[in-house]
Amino acid sequence: MSSDISQNNKRIAKNTLALYFRTFITMIVGLYTGRVMLQALGVDNYGINAVVGGIVAMSSLITSTMSAAIGRYITYALGKGDRARLQVMFSTSINAQIVMAVLAAVVLEVAGVWFLNSEANIPEGRMIAANWVLHCSIISLMISLVSTPFSALIVAHEHMTIYAYMSIVNVTFKLAICFLIMMYGGDRLILLALLQVAVALLMRVFYGWYCARHFEEAHYSPTMFDKGLLRELTVFSGWNLLNHGAYVFSTQGVSMLVNVFFGVVYNASRSVALTVNGVVQGFVGNFTMAFSPQITKSYAAGDKAYAILLANRGTKFTWLMMYIFIVPVCMEAETLLQLWLGQVPVLAPLFLRFAMFESLAFSSGQNLFKLVQADGRVKQYNIHVTLFMGVIFPLTWIAYRMGAPVWSGYLFYIVIFFLLNFVRFYDLKCLMTFSVKQHLRDCIYPCLIVSVTSFILPVILAQFMEQGGVRFFIMVPVSVLWTGGCCIIFGLSQDERLFFWNKMQSVLKSKMPK
Numbered sequence: 001m002s003s004d005i006s007q008n009n010k011r012i013a014k015n016t017l018a019l020y021f022r023t024f025i026t027m028i029v030g031l032y033t034g035r036v037m038l039q040a041l042g043v044d045n046y047g048i049n050a051v052v053g054g055i056v057a058m059s060s061l062i063t064s065t066m067s068a069a070i071g072r073y074i075t076y077a078l079g080k081g082d083r084a085r086l087q088v089m090f091s092t093s094i095n096a097q098i099v100m101a102v103l104a105a106v107v108l109e110v111a112g113v114w115f116l117n118s119e120a121n122i123p124e125g126r127m128i129a130a131n132w133v134l135h136c137s138i139i140s141l142m143i144s145l146v147s148t149p150f151s152a153l154i155v156a157h158e159h160m161t162i163y164a165y166m167s168i169v170n171v172t173f174k175l176a177i178c179f180l181i182m183m184y185g186g187d188r189l190i191l192l193a194l195l196q197v198a199v200a201l202l203m204r205v206f207y208g209w210y211c212a213r214h215f216e217e218a219h220y221s222p223t224m225f226d227k228g229l230l231r232e233l234t235v236f237s238g239w240n241l242l243n244h245g246a247y248v249f250s251t252q253g254v255s256m257l258v259n260v261f262f263g264v265v266y267n268a269s270r271s272v273a274l275t276v277n278g279v280v281q282g283f284v285g286n287f288t289m290a291f292s293p294q295i296t297k298s299y300a301a302g303d304k305a306y307a308i309l310l311a312n313r314g315t316k317f318t319w320l321m322m323y324i325f326i327v328p329v330c331m332e333a334e335t336l337l338q339l340w341l342g343q344v345p346v347l348a349p350l351f352l353r354f355a356m357f358e359s360l361a362f363s364s365g366q367n368l369f370k371l372v373q374a375d376g377r378v379k380q381y382n383i384h385v386t387l388f389m390g391v392i393f394p395l396t397w398i399a400y401r402m403g404a405p406v407w408s409g410y411l412f413y414i415v416i417f418f419l420l421n422f423v424r425f426y427d428l429k430c431l432m433t434f435s436v437k438q439h440l441r442d443c444i445y446p447c448l449i450v451s452v453t454s455f456i457l458p459v460i461l462a463q464f465m466e467q468g469g470v471r472f473f474i475m476v477p478v479s480v481l482w483t484g485g486c487c488i489i490f491g492l493s494q495d496e497r498l499f500f501w502n503k504m505q506s507v508l509k510s511k512m513p514k
Contacts, residue, residue, distance in 0.1 A: 048123070
């Protein structure tokens with residue numbers, strides 16, 4: 001058993017390193033791409049792209065539920081070692097995703113086109129380009145849906161290296177698109193939409209080739225359709241539909257409200273904040289992605305105690321990693337955006353600060369959510385979560401109607417998502433032997449101490465320096481080092497600190513010339 005745990009820890013560490021290599025490259029390229037894209041499109045077109053993309057993302061309240069179900073069942077079958085069922089599941093899931101893609105396209109071509117042309121706040125003369133973006137985004141969504149079983153196979157088999165490499169290729173394509181747009185003399189927003197479809201198609205072809213070459217179960221048969229399995233997927237995803245629907249309305253739905261009440265300029269500011277936050281969340285989310293297959297496989301193999309241990313550890317590590325980014329970004333948001341973009345949209349620094357804590361609130365419960373999914377009994381959980389998350393959209397709508405500031409939507413999201421963890425505690429206790437007291441003692445309390453102490457030195461230092469480039473290049477490394485030290489001293493247990501130092505020493509030794 002100890003040998004298996006050691007191998008699992010090594011696999012998690014290896015996959016996390018591969019994903020961090022991906023994230024480091026994509027972070028650099030992605031941030032530069034965001035700057036070039038904003039300059040190439042302008043604030044209005046950038047905001048239009050964000051609004052229309054949000055309309056398509058609203059469809060994920062239907063589509064992402066089936067995608068999550070496919071990922072869970074494929075990983076669970078691997079944990080059970082059932083290869084025959086895995087092959088049937090793969091073909092069945094592709095057939096299901098094809099149907100889902102067609103349904104999503106029909107709904108979006110009706111409801112999406114109506115909202116864009118009747119309700120959305122689009123600047124005069126840009127409606128034709130906005131419709132091009134909508135139709136191309138729908139095609140990209142269909143390609144992405146059919147690709148889901150292939151991506152799920154790669155993650156389930158924990159081939160994170162190829163996943164990392166293709167993410168780098170993807171952002172490189174996006175950078176190339178930016179330069180093509182800057183050289184184009186016509187409507188740049190339309191060209192952007194068409195090129196994004198081309199990139200999505202190229203990625204789909206590669207993932208199909210890679211899976212067919214490396215995984216024996218990745219051979220699609222249109223006639224292989226297991227009705228029983230489809231029923232399981234439908235029931236599982238049906239209850240998840242409530243959860244995902246509430247989440248989409250609390251994020252993309254709020255973005256639509258921002259557009260209706262305040263216009264595309266504020267959508268551009270929100271999109272800028274989401275771009276930076278997306279980079280950070282992707283960096284921290286590598287922990288969740290690396291831990292997730294092991295949580296599901298351990299649970300499927302009957303080792304529930306180890307699955308709970310992984311979920312608790314992943315929760316704490318995710319929080320601590322988030323704070324290494326939160327502190328420097330919150331302290332230097334204005335200068336960061338000025339250096340990155342040159343032209344900073346209105347309220348973007350404030351949105352960025354809120355978005356960082358919004359991301360922390362969301363990430364704090366993801367490993368616990370994976371634990372619920374590993375069990376498979378998701379009905380009660382999804383009902384409870386839906387009731388909590390579902391109030392964000394109407395509260396924001398009421399607040400905006402009463403004249404509340406544009407940033408108030410962030411407050412509703414942050415408070416409710418932190419409270420949502422108490423719902424997870426209750427449901428996990430109903431499903432398995434989950435100790436809330438142990439989770440609070442081992443995870444939450446150390447994280448709260450780090451959350452307070454990590455701001456002390458940066459706040460004091462900021463009082464003696466004027467805002468600007470000099471303070472930025474001093475404050476960022478000081479904030480990172482100080483927060484990292486707080487994480488090690490206050491956030492990690494004695495065993496975890498010993499594990500951390502041993503791993504650091506082994507990594508340094510491996511890099512030393514022999």
